[in-house]
Amino acid sequence: xxxxxxxxxxxxxxxxxxxxxxxxxxxxxxxxxxxxxxxxxxxxxxxxxxxxxxxxxxxxxxxxxxxxxxxxxxxxxxxxxxxxxxxxxxxxxxxxxxxxxxxxxxxxxxxxxxxxxxxxxxxxxxxxxxxxxxxxxxxxxxxxxxxxxxxxxxxxxxxxxxxxxxxxxxxxxxxxxxxxxxxxxxxxxxxxxxxxxxxxxxxxxxxxxxxxxxxxxxxxxxxx
Amino acid sequence: xxxxxxxxxxxxxxxxxxxxxxxxxxxxxxxxxxxxxxxxxxxxxxxxxxxxxxxxxxxxxxxxxxxxxxxxxxxxxxxxxxxxxxxxxxxxxxxxxxxxxxxxxxxxxxxxxxxx
Numbered sequence: 114x115x116x117x118x119x120x121x122x123x124x125x126x127x128x129x130x131x132x133x134x135x136x137x138x139x140x141x142x143x144x145x146x147x148x149x150x151x152x153x154x155x156x157x158x159x160x161x162x163x164x165x166x167x168x169x170x171x172x173x174x175x176x177x178x179x180x181x182x183x184x185x186x187x188x189x190x191x192x193x194x195x196x197x198x199x200x201x202x203x204x205x206x207x208x209x210x211x212x213x214x215x216x217x218x219x220x221x222x223x224x225x226x227x228x229x230x231x232x233x234x235x236x237x238x239x240x241x242x243x244x245x246x247x248x249x250x251x252x253x254x255x256x257x258x259x260x261x262x263x264x265x266x267x268x269x270x271x272x273x274x275x276x277x278x279x280x281x282x283x284x285x286x287x288x289x290x291x292x293x294x295x296x297x298x299x300x301x302x303x304x305x306x307x308x309x310x311x312x313x314x315x316x317x318x319x320x321x322x323x324x325x326x327x328x329x330x331x332x333x334x335x336x337x
Numbered sequence: 338x339x340x341x342x343x344x345x346x347x348x349x350x351x352x353x354x355x356x357x358x359x360x361x362x363x364x365x366x367x368x369x370x371x372x373x374x375x376x377x378x379x380x381x382x383x384x385x386x387x388x389x390x391x392x393x394x395x396x397x398x399x400x401x402x403x404x405x406x407x408x409x410x411x412x413x414x415x416x417x418x419x420x421x422x423x424x425x426x427x428x429x430x431x432x433x434x435x436x437x438x439x440x441x442x443x444x445x446x447x448x449x450x451x452x453x
Contacts, residue, residue: 158383160367164438169338169422169430170361170445171452198453200368200383236368268372303439 117146121223121259122190123214123246125153125202125238127181128300130188131293133264134227136283137328138188139290148190149221151214152181153242158199161303168299176299184296187289193217203241207248210241214249223259226250230331233265233274247333255335262330277329284326338420338432341402346421349429350394350404353446360387360406360413361445386450389413401433404444415444 120141122130130138130150141148155174162168168176178194185192195213197205218226229243243263250261265274283290295301365381391406391413398418406413417433424430428447434440445451 158363158365160365160439160441162432162434162438162440166338166420166434166438169424169432170363170440170443171424171428171430174452235372238368303437 117141117224117260119221119223120146120148120225120227121218121221122148122150123153123226123228123242124150125197125229125236125242126156126159126199127152127154127177127184128156128294128297128304129229129239131184131290131297132304132325133229133266134328134330135184135188135290135293136286136326137227137281137330138190139286140281140283142189148188149223150185150190150192151195151217152192153195153202154197154199154238155181155194156199156300159300161300163299164302173299177297180297180299184293187293187296200238202245203237205241207241207245210245211248211252214246215252218249218253218259222257225260225262227262227264227330230263230265230270230274233267233270235266239266250333251335258335261333261335263333264328264330266324274331278332279330281328281330282326283328287326290325338422338430341396341419341421341431343396343398343402346396346402346404346429346431347394349421349423350396350406350446353429353448354391354393356448357388357390359447359450360389361385361443361447361451362387362413362415363443364415364417364441366441367439385453387413404431406446413444415442417442418444 124130138148156177157174228246229239231240231244234240234243363383370377370379389408391408394406396402396404402418403416418431419433421431430445432440432443
């Protein structure tokens with residue numbers, strides 16, 4: 114990973130970066146590699162309103178924007194907010210979203226893009242953001258095209274996609290990762306309790322914890 | 338938000354009757370319902386900034402509440418509301434949450450459009 118000059122993270126929700134790849138981000142930052150988070154929405158339609166609730170549907174976006182800024186500060190990364198609305202990304206024109214992203218990537222010139230694996234990312238916004246991000250990268254000339262690491266979180270990812278190409282044990286960064294997660298105050302407790310209670314995840318030998326410790330990615334193959 | 342006091346909410350609903358108002362109506366069990374529990378499946382619907390005019394409105398219930406807005410043609414209905422507030426923009430916001438503070442239903446009424 115030392116060869117990377119600039120990393121762009123393209124995910125749709127404030128907190129996707131913290132849960133999904135903040136250990137990896139911290140690793141890059143430790144090596145002084147710049148990281149920019151292109152965050153698709155402000156998670157305006159999230160269900161978690163804090164516990165006990167402190168947000169409502171109309172104030173949630175303000176809280177989440179601040180939480181996102183705090184998390185990015187904790188991770189020491191740049192932030193660009195893309196301005197889409199939570200839950201609606203899959204209904205946007207994918208071509209337009211890809212063009213939007215391509216314009217930003219042309220400026221950033223990242224050597225690596227991290228996004229969700231379309232079709233294996235569970236939440237419709239995740240799948241749509243991943244598909245648009247990969248389409249944006251596909252439009253680069255081959256010699257200038259950044260690498261793409263795609264994050265799959267579906268239960269059947271290993272059966273369908275095989276073993277991930279990259280598995281990062283982020284145990285050394287765990288405390289800092291938890292700080293990034295906790296920066297998303299309105300979301301953290303609700304999400305963590307879901308991990309704890311899910312019968313599926315308990316059966317999978319506390320996969321919730323494993324998911325947080327091992328950050329897995331599939332390298333996207335543009336020749337296919 | 339505060340626990341619903343039925344008289345106060347009725348008063349706020351009455352105040353918005355016979356006016357063009359914008360409604361946000363939503364219910365959801367979350368985008369991860371089936372991911373975390375294979376016996377569940379995801380259910381949700383929302384409509385944001387539906388412009389309606391209702392003739393009268395009524396709130397009914399005890400601890401959890403139902404609200405119906407009667408229009409010239411049809412109804413707006415929400416069930417499971419427990420909390421409310423009139424925010425600093427004068428909008429009537431109501432919602433119901435599960436034990437962990439996750440929103441399950443929301444009904445909001447405003448004389449000005451909600452932000453997109």
